[in-house]
Amino acid sequence: MNHKLLAAGLFTLATLTSAQAQSTLTFYGIADLALRNVNNQGVGSLQSEVSGSASTSRVGLRGSQVLPDGLSAGFNFEHGLAADSGTEASATKFWDRRAVVMVASKTLGELRLGRDFVPTYTVWTRYDPFSYVGVARSADFFTATPAGPIKSAFAANDNTTVRADNTVQYLMPALGGVEGGLLFAPGEGNDATAGRAKVAGLRLGYAAPGLHVSAATQSSQNSLTTVGKFKDVALGASVDVGPVRLSGAWRQLKYDQSKQTNLMIAALGTFGKHQVKASMVKANMSGQVGATSIEADDASKFGVGYVFNLSKEASMYASLARISNDGAAKFSIPGGRAGLVAGGTSTGYEAGITYRF
Amino acid sequence: MNHKLLAAGLFTLATLTSAQAQSTLTFYGIADLALRNVNNQGVGSLQSEVSGSASTSRVGLRGSQVLPDGLSAGFNFEHGLAADSGTEASATKFWDRRAVVMVASKTLGELRLGRDFVPTYTVWTRYDPFSYVGVARSADFFTATPAGPIKSAFAANDNTTVRADNTVQYLMPALGGVEGGLLFAPGEGNDATAGRAKVAGLRLGYAAPGLHVSAATQSSQNSLTTVGKFKDVALGASVDVGPVRLSGAWRQLKYDQSKQTNLMIAALGTFGKHQVKASMVKANMSGQVGATSIEADDASKFGVGYVFNLSKEASMYASLARISNDGAAKFSIPGGRAGLVAGGTSTGYEAGITYRF
């Protein structure tokens, strides 16, 4: 059994060796639940129990096989759930987080097919110490609720700011610290209501001890993006200063005459079993949707968090965050009462438990 | 590998030991199918294949980790299915049976979050030898079909007589034979159609060799319980007389001007590989719903069963039961034809196979 996997708290079902091939099948997941309070300006507070505030609750299956001549093959199916109610994270996609199969060569790189993360999401979330989840998540600025590029391009249908169906990816082999990949998804008719979009993307990164930089760009088309493509560009970097990782990321979304520019500055300090996190995120809306200007509809968010790691598998945490809206913006922390006033603040705090298996 | 788990027929994926923590991940489940005949007075018989007549068909994942200083952490996700058709037991909640994460101390007790059983259900079912399932199940009296407290408080939405979402529980540490716990769930806006209810409950029990007593009380509020809380109280006891466990339980449900009082007297005899079961359950409706009295709408049920245990994992069984209704009551055994006459009888028998993994 692979000792590194044990240290990571993953359970490897079996490692089989034959003359031809060595296979591994790993079962893994996360159970994460927290109690949250959200106060939305104008409507007051609401308490709730929420799933996945430190890391999305999930169950996954991952397998791979080492083949001769530096080749390998494998797959990954990953299901997300809302552990507060036992509900699937997606009503229609049980394996909403990932469903991929791949073949790879050590020298030529990897070919991967299936539902997977898009390049810009991968870049952006690498530099978010809150992993895009919880009260302090940067995800609150990537919703289709406000008038802007996401809503204009996708309406209430699946958008491609996180994942895409039907992807074909080429990932380059490890080359010094350089890594990168190409992603393409056929539109399959570009039926937005079925969540189908034609996607093309590119990602490049460089890692050295204590340093990480990466960038990505992608475009999406569906039956709604009739006046051009939805464009998504992301850049980010992190640097380790002693026990503290400082990070920053920039991401811009564009569609038609609307644009959303996001900036994140964050820090993650690890002191033995203790971790402290802080992030500041800004969303700057510009341009217009139809005849309506969205220039004034900006927002910023500040979040802090603390994690106590009981072990590598079990932890307890608490976080606190506030969104400040301008103009007609109504960005809010999930779990609050409906009716936040335009330009108001949304404040949330929570405490919870994470168990990784 | 833990020998006790083996004996129970559970499969433990791996037991990992490090200087810091020892973890276990267990995969388990039940496949249970039976053939059933139900005769509803006035409409005749219908044959069907049914899932979970001796124990609900399910697939579960359970993990825990022993931490230093008497601490531990863990989780449990459990999915129910109808194995006759391959359908999920709940159309919206894949992990309908349980989704919890916990941290515990040997001296201070356990903190548990997530979807779980409510205290009154835990008390009541402990004393039901049919485990709340099958033709002889006591569950038939806890449906929202007849006019009474359950239907008045929850209509066709999720009710809290079995499980609740969003729970926070404190479970006391083992203290002699005394065990107990508190449960609370925030209402999250109390939207009944979304299955959200504010729940508060308490359970206490005492176990000694050959003896078990317990009691629980809880109240629920949602957007429909506008004239007060839905109240649920349960008491029960069992005593072992040689190879026979005699048990009895009492449970009362109240909402607005309606009340339902349930009484169960049961016996479970274990003779080597053979088990015999019998139970008598009565539901006494009283008060009124709106202007309509439900005083006369009572019912009683008698059930007997036999189980042949091929092993600890595999068994075959047969059961027989009859519900006798009074007044306007139409309680019925599931799987029959629609149209049972008011005050009529519903008779069912079945035979099936259980496999535990």
Add this chain to the structure above:
Amino acid sequence: MNHKLLAAGLFTLATLTSAQAQSTLTFYGIADLALRNVNNQGVGSLQSEVSGSASTSRVGLRGSQVLPDGLSAGFNFEHGLAADSGTEASATKFWDRRAVVMVASKTLGELRLGRDFVPTYTVWTRYDPFSYVGVARSADFFTATPAGPIKSAFAANDNTTVRADNTVQYLMPALGGVEGGLLFAPGEGNDATAGRAKVAGLRLGYAAPGLHVSAATQSSQNSLTTVGKFKDVALGASVDVGPVRLSGAWRQLKYDQSKQTNLMIAALGTFGKHQVKASMVKANMSGQVGATSIEADDASKFGVGYVFNLSKEASMYASLARISNDGAAKFSIPGGRAGLVAGGTSTGYEAGITYRF
């Protein structure tokens, strides 16, 4: 651990031995994704990513226990998924592929309950080298789209040409090379919209080295089959000529005044890591639906395929197929644009990756 299972790439969680019983629990599955192009006459080409073109993407759980006196017990739950989007193969039946529990005796045979394949499907697909999936699948002729016996008997509801809910099966013990079984499913009220049908079927086969023959017949009734039963009969045989398996099958579906007769001739050659496949399938419609004759609405399909087995678990493949329609027939390869002209051709090709775990 069972060496045969290892060779098949299956992962057995644990094999437990006690004085009483030996149990096995196996976790298995397939991840299969391909890129496809389909050209439908009159509407042109469409590219897509598709799941399960060489073998349906799935996750399964299988367990069994050896009991004393030649007895055994076991279960199988199997879930199908569309790995291109992470979606369940069936919107309502998570375990759509199989959900069964069984007890068996070496001398008396097996009793099996649950959702399972019907006998005629088992016979037909044994002789299809494309396993009823992918661009070259024979399944395209067993849809409810065209006017004919399937649509007449089941409309858009679940049909019984592949699987049935609620089955009770008796499978005879191994007897020389002879195998066979009986299947029955209660109608449970025969509600077609709920997918319930009363089914009765029979299967018999004989296997010798290099030779296989089998036959099956079944009938189905639901609330729509008011003018008689839906009848399904299948025959097939295969013979090995050196490294090539030649196979043929015949299957006839009848309902009311409509009849569909299907014929398949196929070859599968295995040359070390390389496999080549070819099949020719014909669907001959006859009789009438209401007052409309369907005599001219025939179709034929030709498919070829190549598989490169990287190992027993991982493979890459490419296939090519064409359907030629006559009369009003519009049979098509899935994944194309809507609007194929009546009597037109549908041409598809694809290349993909399969990983078995």
